[in-house]
Amino acid sequence: MPSKPLRGLHETLRTLQKETAVEVHERVDLSSWSSLRLGGMADLLIRCNSEDAVATVLAITRRMGVSYFVLGAGTNVVFPDAGLRLPVLTLGGALASWEIDLDGVVAGASANLTQVCRAVARAGLSGMEGLFGIPGSIGGAVVMNAGAYGVEVFDILEWVEVVPPGGRPVVIPASAIEHGYRTSELRQREDVVTRARFSLAPGELSAILARVREVNLQRRAKLPSKPSAGSIFRNPPGEHAGRLLDEAGCKGMRVGGAHVSRTHANVITVDRGATAADVMELARIMRGRVKDRFGVVLEPEVLFLDEMGGRVHLDDARA
Numbered sequence: 500m501p502s503k504p505l506r507g508l509h510e511t512l513r514t515l516q517k518e519t520a521v522e523v524h525e526r527v528d529l530s531s532w533s534s535l536r537l538g539g540m541a542d543l544l545i546r547c548n549s550e551d552a553v554a555t556v557l558a559i560t561r562r563m564g565v566s567y568f569v570l571g572a573g574t575n576v577v578f579p580d581a582g583l584r585l586p587v588l589t590l591g592g593a594l595a596s597w598e599i600d601l602d603g604v605v606a607g608a609s610a611n612l613t614q615v616c617r618a619v620a621r622a623g624l625s626g627m628e629g630l631f632g633i634p635g636s637i638g639g640a641v642v643m644n645a646g647a648y649g650v651e652v653f654d655i656l657e658w659v660e661v662v663p664p665g666g667r668p669v670v671i672p673a674s675a676i677e678h679g680y681r682t683s684e685l686r687q688r689e690d691v692v693t694r695a696r697f698s699l700a701p702g703e704l705s706a707i708l709a710r711v712r713e714v715n716l717q718r719r720a721k722l723p724s725k726p727s728a729g730s731i732f733r734n735p736p737g738e739h740a741g742r743l744l745d746e747a748g749c750k751g752m753r754v755g756g757a758h759v760s761r762t763h764a765n766v767i768t769v770d771r772g773a774t775a776a777d778v779m780e781l782a783r784i785m786r787g788r789v790k791d792r793f794g795v796v797l798e799p800e801v802l803f804l805d806e807m808g809g810r811v812h813l814d815d816a817r818a
């Protein structure tokens with residue numbers, strides 16, 4: 500049974516549904532919203548199909564004192580088995596499209612990153628080839644500063660449109676946003692990313708498409724085909740987490756239905772019946788092994804969530 504503030508929020512949003520681009524859903528199975536296919540039920544899922552809808556919802560949540568979790572495509576999160584008691588905010592509709600111009604692309608936050616990469620490559624624009632195949636949305640890629648094969652989002656990001664809680668959409672130049680390896684300050688804020696512009700360079704079509712094919716082949720060869728959340732841990736400075744985990748003997752380790760991939764020691768894959776607790780416990784053991792062997796404490800790249808949308812630290816996970 501959703502909490503009282505959530506019931507109030509649901510009622511308020513339901514009356515708005517007809518006039519605004521907002522959809523509200525109760526009791527949503529989070530496992531279908533995560534690449535790991537894990538997680539319990541979310542009490543409330545709110546889908547905003549335009550930036551105005553985001554602004555409307557954030558004005559209401561702020562007035563009611565309700566916090567929320569912003570979800571992209573769920574490729575970098577582990578939802579708890581107990582589900583989420585705070586509303587999950589997702590984007591779609593007008594925010595799933597993109598527009599290509601002479602030297603770049605403006606993409607909605609819920610657009611699929613790989614589809615955008617493919618479209619700009621076919622338009623003869625270079626700069627996003629290395630990002631091809633990274634699962635997830637444009638919004639998630641910006642917030643995480645996703646990257647691969649020598650390029651990361653902030654190398655080509657020109658600006659981001661965000662909706663702050665209780666405010667209207669604003670455009671922030673990328674140069675004003677602190678960011679680092681697989682992170683940005685947007686991750687700490689309650690702002691919702693709604694759009695982003697990437698600066699690209701016109702190039703030779705055949706060379707761009709060849710690079711996309713090459714990246715795609717390398718990615719397919721490296722990653723397991725079973726459900727996963729990609730790399731569990733960040734690379735420590737000057738090191739590869741995968742190498743440390745491999746040498747610490749983690750490949751093939753298992754807890755319940757979760758196991759470390761045999762092709763990539765930094766990836767946990769799951770079988771049917773696995774739980775988020777299995778994944779967390781396995782990650783905790785992997786981290787312990789690397790610490791014992793090399794004295795290096797690995798930091799998770801994946802976001803482990805608790806029922807209230809807070810970040811679970813592996814030290815707090817069940818022993």
Ligand SMILES: Cc1cc2nc3c(=O)[nH]c(=O)nc-3n(C[C@H](O)[C@H](O)[C@H](O)COP(=O)(O)OP(=O)(O)OC[C@H]3O[C@@H](n4cnc5c(N)ncnc54)[C@H](O)[C@@H]3O)c2cc1C
Nearest residue numbers: 571572573574575635636638639640645646647692728729
């Ligand atoms: C098989 C596999 C391979 C992967 N390979 C790579 C790789 O090569 N390189 C790499 O960098 N990553 C990789 N990842 C991780 C993941 O794909 C990226 O981090 C991706 O950018 C996350 O996007 P998402 O839309 O799924 O975000 P989510 O997982 O939904 O969310 C990630 C974070 O972003 C926040 N967020 C999402 N959307 C918004 C928004 N619109 N506004 C505000 N906050 C938002 C969430 O609150 C959360 O904190 C891989 C994952 C998988 C499963």
